[in-house]
Amino acid sequence: MATRIKTIFTILILSITTSYGQSFEPLDLAKKIFGNDSFPNIGNYITDEYEGRPNGQDIQKGSTTKFELLGQTDKIAVVGMTL
Secondary structure, three states: OHHHHHHHHHHHHHHHHOOOOOOOOHHHHHHHHHOOOOOOOHHHOOOOOOOOOOOOOOOOOOOOOEEEEEEEOOOOEEEEEEO
């Protein structure tokens, strides 16, 4: 449960920062950060509060992930991630 809360909080923070000139849409950014492929310069997209390990390192191998854009305004987006 704590991991889900951290993940949702992190995605929310990431979504907020996307409004400041990032080239990724919130849904694409969440998929890149939590996907299994490495993501260069990931430090540019996470904040100090993020305590997880990106690039799918916290996700059990063989798990299926689903992402859904739950809401978006011009400054904030919320992405739901289901494992």
